[in-house]
Amino acid sequence: MSIIKLNATSSTNDYLKTLSKNQSLKNYTVILADEQTNGRGQMGTTWSSEKGKNLIMSVLIKNVMSDIQHIFYLNMAVSLSVVQVLESLKLENIAIKWPNDIMAGNKKIAGILIENTIKPDNCIDIIIGIGLNVNQENFNNLPKATSLYCYCGKTFNIEEICKQIVAVLQNNVSKLLENHTFQKEYHQYLYRKDIPSVFSVNNLQFMGIIVGVNSEGKLQIKDETDTVTNYSLKEVALLS
Structure with missing residues (x-):
């Protein structure tokens, strides 16, 4: 693991993408x-x-796509890496809100953005951006946000948490390359799974139950007629 520290940048994903080129x-x-x-x-x-x-x-993961059949399995592995580190810090009620927001109770504590970079030799690298609220105390105008400090009442070493996440991520990616899909584990942490919830599709609301996420990363929702529909990102919104 090699860490490059910056005081400020417009986007760590963009910075790493340019640097890797x-x-x-x-x-x-x-x-x-x-x-x-x-x-x-x-x-x-x-x-x-x-x-x-x-x-x-x-974080940059090089040449990983050639060995992965479904990109969403990587998404699952990354989300679970953050969850595992948070649980090692004694946080409870951690969940993954599809596709990869990390929740502490009913508030968001982390977000993940995964981007592919195609190199001139046609190999594909993955850049994973992770934002985790650690020591911030106040979230003005963001009532659904929280942090490790808000949850635990103490401050944390940010760089140490970074190192922990990368170490767990390396281990999970190794498992991924050995054909472990992480679907079972991901579903265990899936936010509001099997709980009746209100959703919106094309501004129309309906009651449904999240039953899972398929290998393509689509959210599977069962409606009141027991019909299960697969939804892509931004096709459906979870309201409550």
Whole structure:
């Protein structure tokens, strides 16, 4: 593991992407920033963070796609890596809100953004961006956000948490390359699985139950007629 520390950058994912294009990097090179001025989440959403208070990191995994049949299995492995580290820090009620928001109770504590980079030799590298709220105390206008500090009442060493996540991630990716899919574990942590919930599709609300996520990463919801429908990212919203 090689860690490159930055005071600030617009996006750790973009910084690592540019760096990997311009020079040869070791596998599991990490960009760790105190501040990110233009952080991104899934589907163009933003990720904001108080300077120096949270974990803002991106990690490079080289040539991993050639051995993975389904990209969403990697997504599962990454989400579970964060969950496992949080549980090692004695957090309870941790869940994965599809596709890869990490929840502590009913509040978001971390987000993940995975991007593919195709190199000139047609090999594919993966860049994983992780934003984890660590020592931030206040989340103005973000009532659904929380942090390790809010949850545990104490501060944490951000770089140590970074190292723990990468170590667990390396182990999980090794399992992935040995054809372990992580579907069973992912489903065990899936937020609101088997709980009646309100969803919205095309501005129409309906009651349904999350029954799982398929190998393509689509959310499987059973409606009131017992029909199970697979939804892609942004096709459906979980309201409550």
